[in-house]
Amino acid sequence: MIAATNCRVCGTPCPDAAFDDAGPSLTSIRTVIDVPTQVFLCENCGHAQSPDLPDLEDFYDTQYRISLDIDGHDQLYENAAGEQVFRTAYQAEMVLDIAPPIGAKILDFGAGKATTLQRIVEARPDLQPFVFDVSTDYVSHWATWIPESQQSTYQLPDEWSGQFDFITAHFVLEHVADPVAIFQDLRRCLAPKGQLFFTVPDADGNTGDLLVVDHLNHFSRASLLAALGRAGLVATSIDTDRFGGAFVVVARPGEAFDVPPPDTRPAQASLDAWAKTLLMLREQTLPTPIAIYGAGFYGSVIAARLANTPECFLDRNPFLQGQLHLNSPVLSPEDCPADVKTVVVGLNPKRAREILSSNIAWLPEQAELIYLDG
Ligand SMILES: [Zn+2]
Structure with missing residues (x-):
């Protein structure tokens, strides 16, 4: 049973979650936290929102140290x-x-x-x-x-x-x-x-x-x-x-005059697609070892849901390379281990194929690329 929520923008009650996944969930700083991932859609103004984190103020005050620990770190x-x-x-x-x-x-x-x-x-x-x-x-x-x-x-x-x-x-x-x-x-x-x-x-x-x-x-x-x-x-x-x-x-x-009518259908379609993707990641048995291309948010979502711990992440960001992320090392794509059998693409699905259409010489011959949108 989900508590009723009011829209953060217009105050209209949005009692039913349009998306409700048990978690584990990912934060924007790529940490895994044990709360459900829920999204509510407001039919009145079109806003999509998620519930407060259990300790929101403390999260930003003491935990949200984005880019703080490494000088020169950037996204x-x-x-x-x-x-x-x-x-x-x-x-x-x-x-x-x-x-x-x-x-x-x-x-x-x-x-x-x-x-x-x-x-x-x-x-x-x-x-x-x-x-x-x-x-x-x-x-x-x-x-x-x-x-x-x-x-x-x-x-x-x-x-x-x-x-x-x-x-x-x-x-x-x-x-x-x-x-x-x-x-x-x-x-x-x-x-x-x-x-x-x-x-x-x-x-x-x-x-x-x-x-x-x-x-x-x-x-x-x-x-x-x-x-x-x-x-x-x-x-x-x-x-x-x-x-x-x-x-x-x-x-x-100033005063606004031209507010477009709200349309929650695109958000609902995206949420339905995500529900399918997360189910696929949890239930599909992928040939191992597995590498995840992208150590950002998408790659982290994949790692948190996969049945197997990935062998490594592959990422072009020099600030991430050499780090351990969610218990797996982050490597340059050119350092992809030769025995990797599956590479799950942890990039924005709307751009993933285009981004990987070039610079793919590093992909081991036997490895299969798995895109999030199938
Ligand atoms: Zn609203």
């Missing part, structure tokens, strides 16, 4: 041209393209180590950097280059109301329990002509997002606009091409 992403780029560099490039005004005060909300903001300010030393996060883990990283008066943790200070020409939030809003309240708080801190730039996963373009248990929000275009509208913000641009699998949004204070 590889694909830009519009299909090239692999490091995430913070690309985020900085997107913000710089919008050309914040000379001398602008720029706040990075949910900044983490604030590597993106640091890159922005290196390119634009005239900008005044401010940072905020819900953890003090990052203070030592900020201290070297941001004045203390321009740092804040846990709550956006009253004095920051109306201050910012520019607020950025890179992959933050998908994590929050009450996105409308956060948007309202960000609107409070924006100057009258200020702009909010943010990225959130696009669960339609990257369906694995629906299974990320600490992504409490899986925004659709409609639910994104509904959430902004409730906070007195209007999107001036929503781009789904710029950053693979994400919405890149620019918004400003």
Whole structure:
């Protein structure tokens, strides 16, 4: 029996889970936790959401140390041209393209180590950097280059109301329990002509997002606009091409007028496909040894559900190579053991075949490639 849940965007009760899997579940930092993976869909505004984690505040305060333990660690992403780029560099490039005004005060909300903001300010030393996060883990990283008066943790200070020409939030809003309240708080801190730039996963373009248990929000275009509208913000641009699998949004204070009708069918179709895939991973007997191509979120989902422990992960990210992930080593694809019989492709199914159509000379002759979408 599942407790009734209200939509995080519009408050409508969404009593029945559209997806309910016993777990184990994966977090966005690729840790396995023993909670069910559930997704609820709101028929009123089209929002897809997952339940709060058992101890959400503690998770971000003390556990969510993304990229913190390894200096220079970064995530590889694909830009519009299909090239692999490091995430913070690309985020900085997107913000710089919008050309914040000379001398602008720029706040990075949910900044983490604030590597993106640091890159922005290196390119634009005239900008005044401010940072905020819900953890003090990052203070030592900020201290070297941001004045203390321009740092804040846990709550956006009253004095920051109306201050910012520019607020950025890179992959933050998908994590929050009450996105409308956060948007309202960000609107409070924006100057009258200020702009909010943010990225959130696009669960339609990257369906694995629906299974990320600490992504409490899986925004659709409609639910994104509904959430902004409730906070007195209007999107001036929503781009789904710029950053693979994400919405890149620019918004400003104002009234929304053109909210598309909600449609939960794409999310439901993705969830049904995932239910089938997870069943296949659990029940199908694959020839061993098994390698998983991709040590990111998709690869981790596979490893957590497979009946056999994989021999290794294969991944092109140099920061992951050489590590042990979920008890298996991460190797460069060229180091794939010659006796591997099955390679399960742990990549976004919408892009997997294209990505593996080249650079496949490393695949052992007898090995079979298994794609998640069959
Ligand atoms: Zn709703």
